[in-house]
Amino acid sequence: MRAYGEVLRVPGLARIILAQLIARFPAGMYSLGILMHIEHEHGSYTAAGLVLAAFSVGMAIAGPFVTRLMARFGTVAVLVTTTAVSVAALLSMATLSVPLWADVLAGAVAGAAMPPVTPTVRTLYPRMVPQRLLSPLFSFDAALQEIIWVFGPVLLTLLVSVMGTGPTLLVTIAIQAVGAAFFIVSPEVRRLRIPPTSRKLGRVLRKPPVLLSVVVSAMFIGGFSAVEAGVVATFGEGALEAGIVLAVSAFGSLIGGFALGSRGITPWSVAIRLTIVLIGMAIALPMTEVVGLSIALFIAGIGTAPALAAFSAIIAGTVKFADTPEAYAWIGTGQLLGAAVGSAVAGVCIDAIGGVGGVWVAVVMVAIAATIAAVFRRHQPDLRHGIGEPPETAPVELPR
Known part of the structure; x- marks a missing residue:
């Protein structure tokens, strides 16, 4: 825990962590909020889907393109523009009664224009803390994001029960706008200058550590999407038991992030942390009651935040500073696609054999992820002695 104390004593870092947490908080609310509101407006879950x-x-495709614009037009300009566009698109969805095609278009625009807060902050971290503190910082960041996925859906459900879907979506949009503004006006963000990259879009994927992180994290997140679908199917849609089990899993991730975050990253780290997740999911296979599933997925959760932190550390330790935003964006794209595939395959298996089908899909996907990480461990850096100094960035000037 000493490392976390050092991290939080870095000037300005606590403010940046809080600002980006608020800015990212709606990520835990939009999926459910859009689903509920569009179903209410059009009377169809197909339309909502x-x-x-x-x-x-929109988020998956645009992420790498948007992040590259930060070097060309400036970090603040891109964050302000994307925030304004995404907020406008979401406001039209929340307030206007329009044909389905218009809501689909608004959804695509809103997703594509989601402000790249996560790539920005993970690019910023190496400029703010000593390199020996980067691994615990990434782990701390990954653990804190569980707050988004635990409390976001709970808050949204509570607001919908009190206010309805439209006003709740407006509150979610307001949180995004306030959080993004708080993040953008931070001096550290305004000072961030990302030098132009000479690489073409996608060339960063030729680096084995980056491609490995994208593929492994996609399979890993796909597994978690599958197990979430399996848990919901086991207890039924809207069941309190499903929420309890998933919250316990997220709490396990929070604990794991703090417990393992100070450990250095080795070529075996990703495989070991994913093996912890795999063990928990395998234990969940025969479980059908709340207590058993909670214990199993708590164990799985212990490896979750540390695995996500390892991906961030690998990028920081192997990619030139100018290319890190795009590299983080590709990881985000891979995770979104992995989640879509995991949910889709889980749905087929759940229809065939019940909730346990989703858990089986999760076990297979996480096992594949852990195996790939182990087999290709030579392409992962040894960061036990810290993450090397990133290359020099462009001149840093605080706007007057």
């Missing part, structure tokens, strides 16, 4: 799919595909 189309809009939500457009939103997710």
